Amino acid sequence: MLVTHERLAELGILYLEGTSVESIDRAAHAVILSGGTRLGYERLLLATGARPRIMNKTVEPKSRITTLRTYADAVAIRSTLGPQCKVLVIGGGFIGLEVAASAVTKGASVTVLEAGPRLLMRAVPALMADLIRAKHERSGVRIVTGANVKCIDVNESCSAVFLEDGRKHFANIVLVGIGAVPNVELAQAAGLATDNGIMLDETLATSDPDIFAAGDCCSFPHRLYGERIRLEAWRNAREQGAAAAANMLGAERPYIKVPWFWSDQYDETLQIAGLFREQDALIPRVLGPRGQLLFCLAADGRLVAAAGFGSLGAIAKEVRFAEGMIAQGFAPKPEALANPSISLKLLSSQHRSSL
Amino acid sequence: MTNGLEWVAACDADALQPEELRRFDYGGRTFVIVRSSEGDYFALDGHCSHEKVHLADGIVDGHIIECPKHFGTFDYRTGEARALPACVDLRRYEVKIDGNEVFIRL
Numbered sequence: 001m002l003v004t005h006e007r008l009a010e011l012g013i014l015y016l017e018g019t020s021v022e023s024i025d026r027a028a029h030a031v032i033l034s035g036g037t038r039l040g041y042e043r044l045l046l047a048t049g050a051r052p053r054i055m056n057k058t059v060e061p062k063s064r065i066t067t068l069r070t071y072a073d074a075v076a077i078r079s080t081l082g083p084q085c086k087v088l089v090i091g092g093g094f095i096g097l098e099v100a101a102s103a104v105t106k107g108a109s110v111t112v113l114e115a116g117p118r119l120l121m122r123a124v125p126a127l128m129a130d131l132i133r134a135k136h137e138r139s140g141v142r143i144v145t146g147a148n149v150k151c152i153d154v155n156e157s158c159s160a161v162f163l164e165d166g167r168k169h170f171a172n173i174v175l176v177g178i179g180a181v182p183n184v185e186l187a188q189a190a191g192l193a194t195d196n197g198i199m200l201d202e203t204l205a206t207s208d209p210d211i212f213a214a215g216d217c218c219s220f221p222h223r224l225y226g227e228r229i230r231l232e233a234w235r236n237a238r239e240q241g242a243a244a245a246a247n248m249l250g251a252e253r254p255y256i257k258v259p260w261f262w263s264d265q266y267d268e269t270l271q272i273a274g275l276f277r278e279q280d281a282l283i284p285r286v287l288g289p290r291g292q293l294l295f296c297l298a299a300d301g302r303l304v305a306a307a308g309f310g311s312l313g314a315i316a317k318e319v320r321f322a323e324g325m326i327a328q329g330f331a332p333k334p335e336a337l338a339n340p341s342i343s344l345k346l347l348s349s350q351h352r353s354s355l
Numbered sequence: 356m357t358n359g360l361e362w363v364a365a366c367d368a369d370a371l372q373p374e375e376l377r378r379f380d381y382g383g384r385t386f387v388i389v390r391s392s393e394g395d396y397f398a399l400d401g402h403c404s405h406e407k408v409h410l411a412d413g414i415v416d417g418h419i420i421e422c423p424k425h426f427g428t429f430d431y432r433t434g435e436a437r438a439l440p441a442c443v444d445l446r447r448y449e450v451k452i453d454g455n456e457v458f459i460r461l
Contacts (some may be wrong), residue, residue, distance in 0.1 A: 025402065235425075238440075264422070269424075312412050312423055312424065313409075313411075313412040313423075316412050316413070316423030317413070317423065320413075321414070322420075346415075
């Protein structure tokens, strides 16, 4: 647990373990718990999170498919990995690739099956995804793109994954990492609007002004990108929790934090600030063997995203200063972004002093 | 108290710009030297108290040092943890400038 029982008591927080909320009585401003107890509220926060997306192509028993979401999942997966182990990872996203990296490092034989034409389709631009793929292949991971799974036959000792094109793959462990589904059932049953998650306004309020939501379960409009987004990232969950709490107390501040993601694979780190979109221009900055940065400029010249892959020391500071520039709507010169001898710290301070 | 403590030269004072960080390794341990925007020097344990990530790769903002990995923050004047996921304070070490050298007391 993140907080001790003592600390919760100190803060005056009533924490009910092993209790689920069965429904929300919005008219009466109360939640109904398993067991029938009613708890009243003035403001309510829904932080119901997300769960792994399950393939609907699984042959029974479904429980033998491995997913990674919790600490217990991670410990269980780790205990099965080793040199004699064959691992099939379905899904070339963050979760799948992190497991692939850990498994191959522990000596397992690893194949990643990705349905899309390349890895990391959702959050990472192709140039970066290609670097990450190369790193995996150098480390011994086999990567198959365009691999559409037809069905999975899961057995005690050996599982088979059949692809639409007739190919078969066998493994001891099949890990499915094909995204997460927001837990919206409680909100839906209460008649709250949903749209790829519990639907929020800029202040993180639901369609009921006394009910808020935060984290992986919700979608919200982001003014930097002019679209509704849902984020499945630790830092967003932390920052949205704090922002929602402030707004529940009356702050009425729009949530405008720059989306931020990271992934550790082998001894390399991937950090992404902002959202990469098809229509925006890409500016790479090569840092030599230590890493690579990639910037994304909108049509009006604003920096809207930055990514770094490489050693933490090479990329972290630059992505962090880029994040500040994204938040401020800076429009740096593309030549400066591409030039590795100009630090992002300098660029952002020059811009700030010119305002 | 002088029980085993000694002043150790960590780096040149002018090697650090204001709001810059420098890693310093000594005796199997690792530290981070900070130069504040006011020009003062501070020394702390080098690894974030949350995970084993070196703070010298992070950034300085005012009196705050921020971890590059998960953005835990510390007040580098006291070592106090200021933002999650960091919740354990960092140990701070005495610093003196002698000539152009930064010494820390270890």
